[in-house]
Amino acid sequence: MGVASLGNGEIEYMMARNIVNGTDDQGPWPLRQLQGAFSFPTWVMMGDSDEVESNRVISALRLENPLVVLHGDSKAEGKKFRALRRGAHAKGKASPKPMNDGVHLLSFHARQLPDDNEEYVVRVQNVVAGSGVKTVDLAVRFNNIRMNTLYNTSRLDMFERFCAVGLRVELCIVPGNDVVSSRGESH
Amino acid sequence: MSRAAFKLNARKTSAAHTAAERATAYALAYNRPQGLNRTKLLRKLFPAWDAVGIVQHHDSMTGTMSAIGTYTAWGSSDRNATRLQESLCTASNPDCQTLEDYTARLQTASDNSAEVIAEVLDTKSGQTEETSTHFTVFNSLAQRRTSVVGFPLAGVLDPGVNGVGVRDARGDPVQAQLSRQNDTVYIVANVSSLSTASFDIVSPCTSDCAELPTITEGVIDLSNTHGTTVTMAESTGLPEKINGVHAQHRYAQYHAEQGGPYVLIEMDSASPLPAHSLLGSVSAIGPIFQEVESTFDLGYNSSGDLISTTRVYTDPDCEQAGIVEIQHGVPEKIGDNRELIMHVATGLATDGSLWTDESGLEMHERAYDPTLPISGNYHVREHVTVLCLLRYADATISVRRVLYCRPQFAQNARPNTRDRNIRRKTRQNRCPY
Numbered sequence: 001m002g003v004a005s006l007g008n009g010e011i012e013y014m015m016a017r018n019i020v021n022g023t024d025d026q027g028p029w030p031l032r033q034l035q036g037a038f039s040f041p042t043w044v045m046m047g048d049s050d051e052v053e054s055n056r057v058i059s060a061l062r063l064e065n066p067l068v069v070l071h072g073d074s075k076a077e078g079k080k081f082r083a084l085r086r087g088a089h090a091k092g093k094a095s096p097k098p099m100n101d102g103v104h105l106l107s108f109h110a111r112q113l114p115d116d117n118e119e120y121v122v123r124v125q126n127v128v129a130g131s132g133v134k135t136v137d138l139a140v141r142f143n144n145i146r147m148n149t150l151y152n153t154s155r156l157d158m159f160e161r162f163c164a165v166g167l168r169v170e171l172c173i174v175p176g177n178d179v180v181s182s183r184g185e186s187h
Numbered sequence: 188m189s190r191a192a193f194k195l196n197a198r199k200t201s202a203a204h205t206a207a208e209r210a211t212a213y214a215l216a217y218n219r220p221q222g223l224n225r226t227k228l229l230r231k232l233f234p235a236w237d238a239v240g241i242v243q244h245h246d247s248m249t250g251t252m253s254a255i256g257t258y259t260a261w262g263s264s265d266r267n268a269t270r271l272q273e274s275l276c277t278a279s280n281p282d283c284q285t286l287e288d289y290t291a292r293l294q295t296a297s298d299n300s301a302e303v304i305a306e307v308l309d310t311k312s313g314q315t316e317e318t319s320t321h322f323t324v325f326n327s328l329a330q331r332r333t334s335v336v337g338f339p340l341a342g343v344l345d346p347g348v349n350g351v352g353v354r355d356a357r358g359d360p361v362q363a364q365l366s367r368q369n370d371t372v373y374i375v376a377n378v379s380s381l382s383t384a385s386f387d388i389v390s391p392c393t394s395d396c397a398e399l400p401t402i403t404e405g406v407i408d409l410s411n412t413h414g415t416t417v418t419m420a421e422s423t424g425l426p427e428k429i430n431g432v433h434a435q436h437r438y439a440q441y442h443a444e445q446g447g448p449y450v451l452i453e454m455d456s457a458s459p460l461p462a463h464s465l466l467g468s469v470s471a472i473g474p475i476f477q478e479v480e481s482t483f484d485l486g487y488n489s490s491g492d493l494i495s496t497t498r499v500y501t502d503p504d505c506e507q508a509g510i511v512e513i514q515h516g517v518p519e520k521i522g523d524n525r526e527l528i529m530h531v532a533t534g535l536a537t538d539g540s541l542w543t544d545e546s547g548l549e550m551h552e553r554a555y556d557p558t559l560p561i562s563g564n565y566h567v568r569e570h571v572t573v574l575c576l577l578r579y580a581d582a583t584i585s586v587r588r589v590l591y592c593r594p595q596f597a598q599n600a601r602p603n604t605r606d607r608n609i610r611r612k613t614r615q616n617r618c619p620y
Contacts, residue, residue, distance in 0.1 A: 002565035005541035005555060009533040012439070012457070014565070017526040042513045042529075044429060062506055064198070067334050067376060068206045068325040070308055098330045098380035105329035108381070110212040112229050120216050 054102075057127040061104055102128035193290070197242045200297045204235045206327035207300040210307045213381050228306065231299045238296035242289050308383060320388040326378035333505050334378075337371045338388060345369070349391030356385045360395030367480070372397045375505055409477050409499035415509045417499060419479060426497065426511065434533050436513075441526040441561070456561075457528055541566070 003013040019031035043063060099105055107123035211228050308323055326332050340351065353363040353374050363374045378384045410416040418428035425436040439457035479497045496514040500507040541553040553566050 002562075003541075004561065004565040005553070006456070006561065006564060007532075010531065011533075011541070012528045012530040015438075015527045015529055018523060019526070020523045043507075044426070044434075044511045044513065059506075059510070061328065062332065062334070065202050065205060065327050067332065067336050067378060068203070068304065068327065069336055069338065070305060070323045070325065071321070101330065103329070105209075105381075108212050108329075109208045109232075110215050110225070110229060112226065118215060118225065118229075120212055 054128055057104075058102065061127070099124070102126060193242075193293075197239065197293060200293055200300065201239045202327075203300040203304075204232070204239050204296055206325060207235070207304040207307070208232055209327045209381060210304050210325060214307045223307070228303055231303050235296040235299040235303075238292035242293050242296075320390075321385065322388070323383050323385045324376045324378055325383045326381065329380045331377070331379050333375060335373055335500060335505060335507065336376045337366070337373045338386070339371055340388070341370050345390075350393075350396040351388055351390045352392035352394075352396045354387045354389055361386060362395075363397035365397045365399050367399075367478075369399075407477075407479050409479065409497065409511070411477075411499045411509070415499060415511060417497065417511050419497070424479065424497075426513070429511070432533060434531055437530050437532075439528050439530045440522070441528065442522075442524060443526075457530065459530070 003011065005011050017031055043059060104125045104127045105122070106125045107121050110118050110120050112118050211232065214223060215225055304325065308325065322338050324336055338353075351363075351365070351372060353361040353372060355361050361374050363372050365372055372388060374386065376384055376386075408416060408418050414430075416428075416430055417426050419425065420427040420435070423437065425438075427433070427435055438460040440460060441457050477499050498507075498512045498514075500510075500512075541555070553564075555564055
């Protein structure tokens with residue numbers, strides 16, 4: 001699926017293809033759309049270059065990760081869901097605070113360790129070109145979870161390298177433990 | 188399933204897996220609820236992660252890379268296809284993967300992600316999906332979001348009889364709007380970072396009920412309070428101007444039987460699809476958004492209608508503010524050996540300049556080369572976003588299509604092996620599309 005500008009002030013993008021017997025020289029993958037109707041969102045944004053540049057990745061991530069709608073009966077809710085919905089207030093902890101605009105939480109997932117504990121991987125990314133250095137205090141963002149980073153601090157300075165990609169930092173956080181591992185790399 | 192549909196499915200599954208993964212981490216890290224089986228959840232997430240990673244890798248999905256960004260790639264179609272097929276599945280390769288294998292993996296990933304997030308949020312207890320009047324909205328991103336979401340009403344309630352309303356977790360009414368067909372109720376959900384919000388649909392409703400849209404016929408200019416105005420064409424119902432700038436949208440098609448990875452080789456311009464009269468339009472002037480829905484007869488297939496929905500959200504705080512969302516329902520049957528495109532013509536003098544994003548999210552200019560066939564001037568939409576810019580002076584029009592791709596295929600949920608994979612991910616953190 002591609003995009004092109006074949007004329008002055010023109011743009012076109014492919015939406016669907018139905019090639020019966022042909023190939024695109026790219027292997028055995030079928031090019032015939034046999035699946036039922038499907039739709040995809042297309043956003044049109046208008047603004048000057050700076051405005052568009054500062055919003056394109058952020059908007060893309062929102063469009064890529066729509067709010068998840070789940071079905072359930074409130075009367076049948078279990079205790080665990082009510083607790084989760086309220087965050088960790090029941091234990092005196094606050095839920096993760098939002099990241100700054102332009103700082104994308106690239107990863108947040110749990111790993112089970114051999115000793116039957118778990119650790120959590122957090123990776124953040126500066127996704128706005130021209131926005132300068134961003135500092136994220138993960139001790140605030142993920143409060144009450146002890147963490148260790150490559151820099152022996154929970155403050156991460158993410159520098160820009162290319163237009164939109166800043167330093168990506170991966171760190172592991174473990175509730176109640178001291179050191180597990182940490183790693184940061186410039187991409 | 189075509190490759191394009193497979194990719195779309197893969198990216199949707201990837202987003203679902205991300206949400207399940209983060210909901211699980213949230214639950215475990217912040218408030219481990221009783222009865223939540225960590226090992227069970229993580230074991231269920233692992234094959235989902237594995238499946239998403241495999242199907243997103245270019246070796247499993249051909250046609251996703253081109254050496255210099257021009258048409259086609261290497262070798263004749265027969266030779267290339269044969270080589271790839273042999274690498275995928277031969278008698279001597281016990282680990283061969285067929286298209287069916289990949290499809291099955293993707294289905295597993297989707298199912299597992301849905302099961303995990305339902306388990307973590309405990310939404311699968313109680314009523315079934317079809318009869319539930321309770322909804323939970325989960326925000327998998329790290330920023331607070333204000334976004335329009337729709338709850339289906341079919342099989343649950345008939346708003347035409349007693350009316351329906353939406354209430355939040357505290358029982359307070361939520362501003363809501365019904366779809367024209369009374370089959371969906373829309374609200375603006377405000378959800379904190381990595382958190383959920385829950386809502387109930389109530390009926391009968393006597394106050395603060397969801398409103399029916401106001402019907403307006405004819406040509407409609409859409410505008411929101413953020414300053415975006417879209418003028419729709421009378422003949423097609425597609426956008427014609429955006430903020431006063433000419434931006435004529437139309438459908439067109441190429442007709443060929445062989446070509447490059449991103450569009451077929453074609454020396455002739457695409458044929459505009461016949462512009463039929465606007466069959467009907469509805470302007471949903473309500474508290475949430477305005478909506479125009481147009482139906483087109485594409486002409487090349489009696490059973491293939493194209494449904495186009497254009498929305499301009501009226502809430503300036505909504506994350507869609509200033510953005511016109513155009514949803515295309517691609518017909519089930521598209522004419523044989525045809526390729527459907529959306530063509531946008533503007534009055535801007537761009538000199539053929541086009542920008543698309545690269546795997547690192549940075550923008551690259553793509554110069555038009557008149558010596559190449561059309562497919563040679565088509566460029567892949569690489570990463571989490573696809574953005575094409577037509578620049579003129581200080582004005583920029585961007586046409587954006589997001590392909591549900593995220594650079595997360597190398598995540599590792601297994602202990603003791605993370606460093607290698609993490610390093611690979613951070614150094615080669617690109618999505619292969």
